Amino acid sequence: MKKCAILLSLMMLLVLSACAGAEEFVRIGTSSVGGGFYQIGNVIAQLGAKVMPEVNFTAVTGGSIKNCINLDKKEVELGIVQSGTLLEAAQGIGSFEGKPISSLRYITAIYPMPCHILVNLDAGIASVADMRGKRIDFGPVGGGIEVNTVQILDIFGITPKDVKVERFGRSEVAEAMKTGTSDAHIWATNAPNAEVTDMITSGKVGLIGIEPEKINEIVRKYPSFAADMIPAKSYAGQDGDLFTVAAVGALVAGADMSDELAYKITKMLYENEAFLKERHKYFANFSLQKALDGRCIPIHPGAEKFYREKGLLK
Numbered sequence: 001m002k003k004c005a006i007l008l009s010l011m012m013l014l015v016l017s018a019c020a021g022a023e024e025f026v027r028i029g030t031s032s033v034g035g036g037f038y039q040i041g042n043v044i045a046q047l048g049a050k051v052m053p054e055v056n057f058t059a060v061t062g063g064s065i066k067n068c069i070n071l072d073k074k075e076v077e078l079g080i081v082q083s084g085t086l087l088e089a090a091q092g093i094g095s096f097e098g099k100p101i102s103s104l105r106y107i108t109a110i111y112p113m114p115c116h117i118l119v120n121l122d123a124g125i126a127s128v129a130d131m132r133g134k135r136i137d138f139g140p141v142g143g144g145i146e147v148n149t150v151q152i153l154d155i156f157g158i159t160p161k162d163v164k165v166e167r168f169g170r171s172e173v174a175e176a177m178k179t180g181t182s183d184a185h186i187w188a189t190n191a192p193n194a195e196v197t198d199m200i201t202s203g204k205v206g207l208i209g210i211e212p213e214k215i216n217e218i219v220r221k222y223p224s225f226a227a228d229m230i231p232a233k234s235y236a237g238q239d240g241d242l243f244t245v246a247a248v249g250a251l252v253a254g255a256d257m258s259d260e261l262a263y264k265i266t267k268m269l270y271e272n273e274a275f276l277k278e279r280h281k282y283f284a285n286f287s288l289q290k291a292l293d294g295r296c297i298p299i300h301p302g303a304e305k306f307y308r309e310k311g312l313l314k
Contacts, residue, residue: 082144248294262302
């Protein structure tokens with residue numbers, strides 16, 4: 001009996017070990033704590049824990065640039081990346097000059113992000129062209145804010161060397177804009193946005209648009225952008241539509257992710273849209289029809305299989 005008990009115990013240990021070994025880990029590269037991507041990643045991780053308990057989903061900090069690099073290094077399995085950063089990574093330009101990354105695969109667009117051109121009202125900035133020589137917040141190193149800012153400034157003939165680059169985290173930028181420590185900040189985010197509302201209602205910060213001809217130039221040179229607008233009344237004192245460009249926040253995987261896992265993740269997201277939308281406003285425009293918006297890299301075969309089943313791709 002004793003031998004039987006020992007044998008049974010050993011068998012149980014083997015079974016438990018096998019189960020533990022079968023668990024997959026999916027780390028989701030997001031943004032700095034408090035940023036939109038960080039919140040999105042946590043909602044996806046919550047959904048994963050509910051729907052795919054066999055997979056351990058964890059949201060980790062990062063930034064668009066870092067997420068591309070970490071995906072290539074296999075230090076994360078998923079990453080939330082701005083479409084502008086994806087374009088740079090794929091082409092080996094900008095922050096990826098001479099070092100293109102070919103291992104990134106598109107899972108889905110999450111949400112459109114109209115660029116909010118925020119200015120301190122005492123800085124004398126009526127157009128992006130006026131930002132030359134000013135203190136411009138580029139956000140944390142390795143984030144999509146920096147990519148978008150550089151690309152938009154480029155169309156106005158302004159390089160990072162032509163401005164004083166500031167580096168504020170998401171929790172610091174509002175105070176910097178209100179106090180004039182920073183003169184301007186270009187933030188691609190949902191509209192309306194509570195933090196933007198807070199800055200504007202302070203009476204110290206305003207929003208400016210982008211001239212139509214410059215919007216056309218931006219979209220032509222950087223196709224990961226789309227012409228967009230911030231609807232009238234989104235913010236206090238905003239009487240008319242404010243024309244700008246939008247980036248897309250996208251969920252991206254590495255090419256090494258199995259087709260089966262990528263398929264399951266894509267299916268999980270679209271079969272639980274209500275869960276996502278209830279948890280966060282960033283998913284308000286999440287829909288199958290917009291799944292491939294801003295795509296400038298190959299689709300992951302697993303995600304592609306799901307889209308073909310749904311008729312999005314023929």
